[in-house]
């Protein structure tokens with residue numbers, strides 16, 4: 001196991017900001033993960049688990065402890081009863097390559113999650129979702145190292161406590177920082193029908209007389225993502241981001257009604273989606289734009305994608321401080337205008 005020192009983290013993230021890791025370890029097996037944890041514990045250093053770095057903002061001073069990258073990269077295929085195929089993938093497997101593999105095997109359940117950057121191990125953390133699907137629907141189990149007992153443990157889907165962009169793994173009171181995800185198993189439907197729940201995706205196939213294949217749905221999702229700058233295209237400014245920077249706010253019905261009435265007075269129709277009994281989900285992108293941060297906005301080297309108002313981008317040479325200043329500016333203006341507190345989606349490292 002190679003232990004390196006002062007390793008720059010910016011190139012290991014999609015946003016490309018931040019300083020170095022005091023120590024950096026890539027662990028290719030469960031035993032190496034345990035060894036890396038022992039290394040951090042023996043020196044009383046904080047530990048951070050890095051996946052593909054696609055949901056991170058790293059501080060300019062870097063991380064003063066051990067950054068551990070889980071490099072377990074095998075995929076096991078198990079057939080279960082009633083047409084289900086279980087794909088059991090190491091945490092370090094590239095997510096989109098994995099999705100492509102499941103589609104080649106004609107297994108349904110992940111096709112709408114095509115093109116999301118990062119690793120398999122990163123997906124349960126915020127219950128990754130897009131275009132009408134989220135991993136909570138297909139994750140069967142998560143195998144993780146429990147840092148309290150230093151033993152590995154299998155967590156069922158229910159034990160992961162998934163909800164919108166949330167799980168046991170990213171909620172402080174439930175277990176944030178307690179588990180290192182080693183493997184994730186997904187139960188997919190062999191020969192199953194593609195998920196076509198999202199209006200924008202349905203529109204693509206609206207004039208077709210036959211249902212699209214999983215591969216066609218994947219291609220459509222990749223195309224929509226490319227148009228929105230939500231696909232990593234090397235060298236393109238608009239994809240130098242951490243994805244959506246803010247979660248879509250979920251508000252109780254009375255708050256929604258009051259805000260919708262206020263907006264209507266200005267001639268604006270507030271879009272929203274129902275979310276469970278008595279709640280509405282509001283599009284954060286819309287609030288950001290109305291608060292004065294249109295697509296293409298820039299403040300020095302930080303800015304907003306020309307294709308998606310929710311993506312804060314590094315135009316080249318931005319520091320973490322530049323990104324954080326823009327984030328705070330947006331949050332303050334949205335709060336002033338709409339009395340809504342936007343919650344950031346990325347994880348902040350070393351702040």
Ligand SMILES: Cc1cc2nc3c(=O)[nH]c(=O)nc-3n(C[C@H](O)[C@H](O)[C@H](O)COP(=O)(O)OP(=O)(O)OC[C@H]3O[C@@H](n4cnc5c(N)ncnc54)[C@H](O)[C@@H]3O)c2cc1C
Pocket residue numbers: 014048049050051052053054055056070091116117118119120121122123125126127128129130169179180181182229230231232239241242243244347
């Ligand atoms: C262009 C772009 C588009 C995106 N689109 C979407 C989208 O459509 N939907 C969506 O939900 N997200 C999206 N994201 C966000 C991001 O890609 C996902 O959240 C992704 O799953 C993060 O995985 P990662 O491996 O990169 O994790 P990282 O960014 O490296 O880490 C994120 C968090 O997960 C933790 N983590 C990672 N691996 C492990 C592990 N093995 N064990 C324990 N903890 C771990 C880290 O400690 C950290 O807290 C997008 C990002 C970008 C840049």
